[in-house]
Each structure stands twice: as C-alpha cells, then as structure tokens.
Amino acid sequence: MSIAAKFEIEYLQYLDVEGKQVRDDLPKFVTNLDHMVELYKLMMSTRVFDAKSVALQRTGKLGTYASCLGHEAAHVGIGSAMKPEDVLAVSYREYGAQLYRGVQPREVYMYWGGDERGNDYQNEPARHDFAWSVPIATQCLHAAGTALAFKIRGEKRVAVCTIGDGGSSKGDFYGAINIAGAQNLPMVTVIVNNQWAISVPRKIQSGAPTLAQKGIAAGLFSIQVDGNDIIAVRKAMEDALERARNGQGGSVLELVTYRLSDHTTADDARRYRGEQEVKDAWAKEPMKRLRNWLVAKGVWDDQKEEAWKTECDEWMDNEVNAYLQTKTQPVTAMFDYHFAEVPADLAKQRDLAISLEKKA
C-alpha cells in the first residue's frame, strides 16, 4: 500500500503543573528573568481585572461578561509574542492579550457595560486591532484578509486570530485556515481549547484527537501546546510569528487550557460539568506553575506577590471608577457612526430621536 500523506502533531510543554521544567532547551526569552516576572505580573493583573469584572456584573454595573479565568497564560502568551505592527483579531475573552496591546480595562468594562465606546481603543497598538467579535469564528476570516493585505503590500506583519474549541467547528474557521494555506498568508490562528463551548464538551465538537490537526488539512504548520504553560505558549507563538514574517506561511496552534469560570455571567456551569473536573483543572492552572518557577529562580516571593496584588487592585479600582463615571452617550450616538456622513433620511430619524428625548 502506498501512503499519500502522513502527519504527527507535536505537543509542546516546558513547565509541568508544579512549575518544574520538563525539558532543558528553554527558549531564549526565558533567560531574561525580569521579562518573565513581567509576564507573571500581567497574568496576575488579568486575573484581578477578571475578578473585578465579575464583581461589577454581580452588582448590576455590567451586563453579561465573559470571564477569562484560567486563560491567563494563553492570552498573555499570545499578546506578548506579537509585535506592535501585527494585528490581533480576538473573539470576546482574550483580555490578557489585549491588555498587553494597550486595551484599557475601562474599555472592556464599557463594552460589557453596554457602551460602544469600549470598542474605540485609545492606545496603540490595540487601536489598529479588531474589536471583540461575538459572532463566533467570523474574525478568523478578517485576519486572513488582513494577512493578505500584508502579503500584497510586502509588509513584514502578521495577523493573529484567536478562536475557541467550539469556534473551530465553524466554516469560517476552515475557510480562513484554508486560504491561509493556499495563499501562504502571514497568519497565525490560535485555537484556545478550554474544553467547553458553553455546555458542549470538546469531544462533541470534533472526532479528531487534536484540534491542531485541522491545520494539517489546510497545509499549515500545526502544533498542540500546553496552554497553561506560558513558556510553551510564548515559544510556539514566537516561532509561528517568525515563520509568518519570513514568508514561510501560517500556523495553527492549539492551546490546551481550561475554562475555570462559567462561560459567561449568564451561565451556570454546574448544570453540565462536574465539580471534580473543575477541581482537577485548578491543580493545573497557569499562575501557580509560573509562580513556583519564578520563586525557585529567586526572583519572586510572597512579599512581591502581595505588593503587586495591591498595585493591581489600585489599578483596577481606578479603571472601574473611570468607567462608572462615564455618562451615557447622547441619543445621537445611535446615528452618528453608521456612515461617514449621516444621510439625510437618517438625519430626520435622528431629529425625531432628539425630540422624543426632550419630551421624555
């Protein structure tokens, strides 16, 4: 029998669940311990940010919110590997990556607080990134188009998109990786496999043993990564970005992690998943292993942890206050951003809305 194709999917991990190194060939960035501390600090601030968001929602100050608890290594790993000139297309919970790119917590609060201004990121490089994409997987195609633009213009930039395990079932995802392979696009597609798409477990999404191997069908470099190990995430991302930048084409990374929270604040995960599973997942969570590793290297300790926690709390309190102080947009904001100029007929509707507002 002749064989037409064969493939293997590598699994990348550097730190085990306790933070012990499982291989010696650590990537170069790891030698910069200050930077490793920075990564840990951003993971922590992401977690503090997330806890504040949930608390805000519980007290009626946000609408539905999608938590990122447990995704800190995946998200910060993605954001920190990217260069400012790259473009990020996220779904709706990758705050750790976005904070790295300058999205402010107050902007996230505004978005989930029912105010479009949260999408108007003030800081570069986030300002040239896409906004949150709620319709699942649609952003993958935007990233492909952006990557095509980079290729056409000969720019050494990369488009990165993130997608969930559930989202990787969608045609848009397949379409995006397919054109990335066919056109050799500078695009990195990251599947954040947190095991659940609301109540639907990973195994119902696909009969394939890995989600990474979907990239093989598209002709892309594909790898599965321990998504709770920031060293592995960062390394896989850096390699993928470099290949893309050098014209060697796109990649599909599957980051294996776990959603420690409910899907959103409107969801109750106890309805569909067992306590033991969540307990086991907590044992593998991403912060502990990096902390242990940093402590073993002598660059982190309880005191520093406390001090940084305090700083994070202050930062987030400040952001929360800034958000709470924003006034609702005027009713005209509903009309003013649909076209470069408000068309005459729409302007009449805007006048009507203004007059109704005056009467109310």
Next chain:
Amino acid sequence: MAQITLIEAVTQALAYEMAHDESVVVLGEDVGVNGGVFRATQGLQEKFGELRVLDTPLDETTIAGVTIGLATAGMKPVAEAQFEGFIYPMMEQIACHAARMRNRTRGRLTVPAVWRAPWGGGIRAPEHHSEANEHLFTNIPGLRVVMPSSPARAYGLLLAAIRDPDPVMFFEPKRIYRQYKEEVPDDGEALPLDVCFVLRDGTDVTIVTWGAQVKEALEAADALAEEGISAEVIDVATLAPLDFDTIAESVQKTGRCVIVHEAPKTAGFGAEIAARIAEECLYDLLAPVERITGYDTHIPLFRLEMKYLPSTERVVEAAKRTLAAS
C-alpha cells in the same frame, strides 16, 4: 391547570409533539444537557435521549443544512439558533435550499422543518443578541415566518409549525419570554397559521403589530380608550404568508392604521403592510398610515437600547395623529 410563561409554553409544545410524533427531533447548540441558554429545551434530552435532542458542533451552517437533510429524509427537525443574531450563517441553507426544495423538485422533496430563534432586544444583552430581523425572511418565497406574542399563542403556533409540511421560521420575542404567565392547556391543540389574531376590537384606528410589541400596542389601546378612542389591535402572528384580509377589513372599518415594529424602518415588514394598504385600501383611508419602528441603525448596546425600541407613548401619539388628520 398550570400557569406558564411564553418560554415554558415553547418547552411544553416541544415535549408534547416529541411524545406524540417520533419523527420530531430537536437540534442546536446547548439544547441538550443545558436545556438551551434560555432553557427552552429544558428536560427534553432526559426524556427523549441524546439523538432526539442533539447538541451539535458550534456551526450554524451545519445546524441549518443538517436540518434540511433530516427533514427531506422524513424526520421533523426543530432547530434552534441560539440568538437571532447568529442566524445569518443559517440563511444560505434556508434561502438556497429549505425554501426552494419543494418548488425545485416539483413537490418530490419537501422540508417540514422549524427554525426557532430568540428574537429582539430589551434584555440588556451583548452585541448581536438583540437583532429584529424577521423581514429578511419574509422576503424569501417558500418560507413561513411566525412570531408568537403570548404563552398560549407560543404553544399553539409552535405545534402548528412543527406539523406544517413546509419550512417555518419561528421567532420567539425574548423580551416577553418570562414577562407574565397564563393558563395554557397541554392538550396538543394547535392554532392556525397564516391568520392574524384580532386581540381587541375597535372602531377608530387599527394598530397592527407582532411579537413583543403586542404589549406596547395593547397598552396604547388602553391609554387611548381612556381618552375615548377605540383602537383595534391586530397581532399578525404569521408574517409570511400574510393574512392581509384581516388587516384590510379592519382598516376599511377604522380608516386609520398604525403599524408598530421593532426592526429598522426601511424595508421592515411594516413597509409591506403599508404598501398593501396603499394598494388595496387607499380610498378607505382617512389619514396617512403611520409606522412606529426601530430606527435605521443597528440596535445599540444596552445603555441606549430602550431609546431605540418603540415606546407605548409613540404608538399613542401616532394613533392620535391619524385621528387629527381627519
């Protein structure tokens, strides 16, 4: 007899029909163990098993296309779009195949399927969870578009939709999913499709609406009654194919009409009704037809959302304007 909400009426209808017709299957994202994100399918998987209440992979195109295959193969699928904002990827399958199958094959293959979707705004949901897009489907020949406005009509119309031999879009106004309860006997009695329901008789002005806005229309009629104005309220219920006769009869009687809907005004379904009135009842009219609708904007995130939705006061004022005109 139990008092139930609109969403419970949906569950009750599904359970009734699944128990009485083995070919009925429910499919969608999270419809199984979780019972749907709004709990419309709660308890059905326990009762009917994992194959008749199927959690699908996360792909609306898959859900819509598989639904067509199930239906042509003799099953009666009831597919769920988790929110109407996620129904767009289903549209290709629905428009290109479900709506055309019977005509294309001269009746050889048919699609007795139902697509359910929670519809409309007003629940402080995130982006893409609040669309009102019924008009996109009323323009596709071969589809029924149905929208209940009360628990009893949700039960009766959903049963009718499942039993109907052709594809039905069933939009559930989620703003009133849990707004009030009413007695709905679980007797398997369907309500007729393709007819409007006259919810209140009146002689001065006709208010035509559907779904969640029925609430504002009835409130407006109450307010008008206090001022001695008698408003007839029509719940369209099946938007396509439209029972225009009921609307025409009412407009011929009152000479005035206010159409209320949540979707954007331009090319919204109100435009169709207004045009039909112009075509068929122009000389009965005593005043221009009024449309009170959403604006031609995307529904804003929730800080501004209530300023987008048509209010009872706007309906009252429109009705009064039609009276002042003649």
